[in-house]
Amino acid sequence: MSKKGLGLALSAIMIAMLALTGCGGSKATGESKSVESSETSGESKSEEAKSEESKDSSKLIVVGYAQVGAESDWRTANTESFKTTFVPENGYKLIFNDAQQKQENQIKAIRDFIQQEVDYIVLAPVVETGWDTVLQEAKDAGIPVILSDRMIKTSDDSLYTALVCGNFVKEGETAGQWLEDYLKLKGRNHDESINIVTLQGTIGASAQVGRTDGFGNILSQHPNWKMLAKQTGEFTQSKGQEVMESFLKQFDNIDVVVAENDNMAFGAIDAIKAAGKTCGPNGDITVISFDAVKAAFDAMIAGDLNVSVECNPLHGPRVAEIIQKLEKGETVDKIQYVDETYFDTSMDLEKIKAERAY
């Protein structure tokens, strides 16, 4: 083959390939698949879609969301919450970026958001630090940044407008107050001592610190509540079970177990049953847990778990509320907590479970 001919053939291949990659970049995942099979129709389709887009985009509030990734059910529910809140029907256009758990990807995404002149940037930071440079760029461009889920460490508070997150201390307090009410209901009087053990989360994680502190606040109001032991179960079911087994060997008078997430509570329930004791509303030991994932509802329905305090991933509506206020020129609170409640066995759990998004 002559060099010229070769070059020609290769150019043709390259152009065909570029058409592919070009379309791949232009439309949603589902359509780019069809593009691969029928190139020409794909081209015109994406053009149409684009003109539609530009018609709407003049009125819509454009929000760029730099999400951590899709590592857990909680995270997926969080993403869904944004995708269903920031829709054109509500007056928004969402640009979503999955960072695949990499900070460098989030930094890139924010830079791209700035160039696209989005109206607001929402960031669920993968890590706490290293945001000063890129958030300063956003600030220079006049784009407000709203943090979701996690706080960042920065020397300059003005780099973000607001933080939307769960209030872990409040969750801990809710658990304490629930126990207070529950004991009253059960007719346990004030002099009787209540023996409590805690399965803590990974030490230092904000959920662990907040929940331990919050429950501790209520504990200190009750002289008859006794915290026998606190030990970490690292948020896992297996470690939770292991720690609970050792607690049961050490103490034979445990009344209440506080597990700082659902998974550890499941482990603890297994350990209690293996030790020949019973738990739940009709058992010897009261089990309190956090997060309220679907499996926790099953455990409550089965009568093993007493209560699970919610950790709400549905941040979308609260962020939308903040954006609406900012649009009107109102000031917003720097830290905003999402509404969180608790679920216990006195409720119609089947119905709630069916209605919940996660």
Added chain:
Amino acid sequence: MRNKIKNIENKTFLLYMTVVLFIVMYVIGIVMFHDKGFQKPQVFLNLFISNAGLIVIATSMTMVIISGGIDISVGSFVALTCMMLAYMMEKGKMSAISSIVIVMVMGLVFGLVQGVLIAYLNIQPFIVTLAGMFFARGMTAIISQEMISIKNEAFLSWANNKITIPIFGIVNKKGATIYPYIYPTVIVAMVILVLMFVLLRYTKFGRSIYAVGGNEQSALLLGLNVKKIKLQVYILNGILCSIGGFLFCLNTCAGFVEQAKGFEMEAIAGSVIGGTLLTGGVGNVFGSLFGVLIKGTIEAFVSFQGTLSSWWTKIIIAVILAFFIILQSILAMSKRGQK
């Protein structure tokens, strides 16, 4: 000799293809996302800002591949560099300058050890650097499993030192005038790129690297000290990787064990897309620059598009990579046919 001439022709052709591909892709981006501002100069500069570290690493990788080797430890080594910098500055309270000097020495030692194993003990570069990869990642976790954030003032002032280019200012819809800007990392990366280009093209050492990678036997017959040249390549690579890691660290300002995962593969992909032959002897650092820029452009595509899963970047890179490898082998075949 004929072999040599053929390679050079191939090289320029592949480089030309890469540059054309980049320009065509960028123009497509501008046409498709004009309404979203893809045509802004800052979008182009962001490619350099976000990939400054990777440009240096890919440049270095190109040199290693030209010499007939490979280094898959660079991603882990970048993580180790960031962690060392963060640890020394935050826990050790050392100055930024001395921390950087230490990591560069560490890069030198790391390169020396790998180089000795590869050059003098004749162990496969892939295996040696695979061990290096595990070692560096493991050491990073040993130093600290927790993330260490850098608060050293000198370091942060470099990281945040925005260099504005007072032309092409754009008034955005919030009314703020934004001038294009870069960070010092971009300048460092470009200087290294040019230096490496000069080194490879115009020095005796650089030309010997091509000779060694092209045909080791011929290089020996020419009287070149092949082992020494290989060792020098890995030492230089170690130092360049520590600089690349430093630039990466300036972007994230933290040391963390999960950092820069898969970086080595991005660097290799950048080199190959840029026309470097994995068999050695052929390559151009500017091609690798364009290889990295193509990767950055695809990322920008995906993020400007807005609804596409970011994993598409990987798929598109795979397609382009496959294209270039096929191109290389077609070229090689056609040349053989001509003879």
